[in-house]
Amino acid sequence: MTVWLEAALNGPWGRDRQPGIPVTADEIVADALDAAAAGAAVVHFHAYDERTGRQRDDYEIYAPIIERIRARVDVVCCPTIPFAGSGDAAEPLSPAARFAAVEKLLEAGLIEWSVVDPGSVNISLADDVAQGREGFVYANPESHVRYGLALAAGHRMTPSYAIYEPGFLRLGAALHRASPGVPQPVYRFMFTEQFTFGLPPREWALQTYLRLLRDEAPGAPWMVAGLGVEIEPLIGAAVRAGGHVRVGLEDAPLGCPTGNRELVERAARLIADAGGGLATAAEVRAG
Template structure:
């Protein structure tokens, strides 16, 4: 069992959740404030997306990312920043012409997906390691695009978190490592329970972690009601954990949560299993992260 656990909080995400809970942060100030509150509750890492302050929907506006990151960096509370680099990858085929995207399609090039990372140089960014049926749409991340994006991330000195929604994604992530496109010990995130990716259960998690190298670090999360069970299972199987409103809106059935409440509950689970949560400083050293100025900690 893992005795020292990195706890990430995914504070807002890109989904249509703002209409379901008033606690989902939308503006750059709200997102930064929520990340800081999560850190005060015990989160090691804050994983951030940007949203349009007017509509609450996903935004790729680099200026919004910049405001979020600057507000977090200026705060007295320390937390490692992890920016999404998934960008626009949503594809909904048009019924009249499947070769074109219907309303809701949102696609970005590798260079566009990397833009906030390259400008702001967070300590970590995500790299979604393949395409997947994502609910009723398709998330598209072709292999050649991923090679290009991995090279951009490597050249920036930011550590990629290799997000794997299914087992084939792990195979390709391992290939990126083999090709030298991932620098240092690889860092995996197993994203479980998303329709229609890998299941959120102990057997699936055990298989996925068995497919990565011994020098890799890994974390896992489940969505919805499986969020807290997967916190416990990840710790028991030797990994790190993630919670947050990106993946789950409820503290318990019928009770909407805040990010800091989810973090506090996760900290309690981790500690009840005889483990403890790493501080940002401890995690920087453990992961050999580079700070925003490009220097090793």
């Protein structure tokens, strides 16, 4: 079994919640190169405004970072879109505005994958709930998902579907069936321990998603991932079931003391222990 290993380098957290994330362009490039050297074939990251230390999804930030990475290593680079509803994207945006940077990156030939999350969900930390602090609604109206899938069809881009709840899988599969010409999405099962959405990182939960995937999108590629989660105990089961793996400081428990390179190295060892081999970027592209 050849396993795709993705490194999610930073996420939307800022250093106040995840102190070890790369924020500056130099830091993101360095972590991406380290992750590739450790075995990652896919690198996912959020662009940051270096002045404020907050996420800012601008082509002018993404493009030079991706160009520097691609000049050094062959990896699939996967950007994100504004985390609608969060403090960095609190105001409603049109579909075109949310995907503006992605569209420019596609036109420049810099990316092959991008986030197209098929659903909306409450993002709340369990500790915050207990202390009376509210989370936010990560909003992805159907019109936004359809817009992202139209871009995927036009540019032969692979949609990266984050599956926060089972309904995301069902809607994502239905929209893919209704969208001729869209490449096969990758279904990324988002487990969690620190947040209150979705399912915990347990084998029964993985089997639940796999049973639903067989009904809705048989044969589609999938991977284990999450937010605020220790995913390593699930890696062996995922590999043996024919899946792929995402790790990194975006997904790790908040306050994680471990860097991205070590997280990728540990995942690579667990994949090998389960009988898997690491895919190259060329093998990921070939499906």
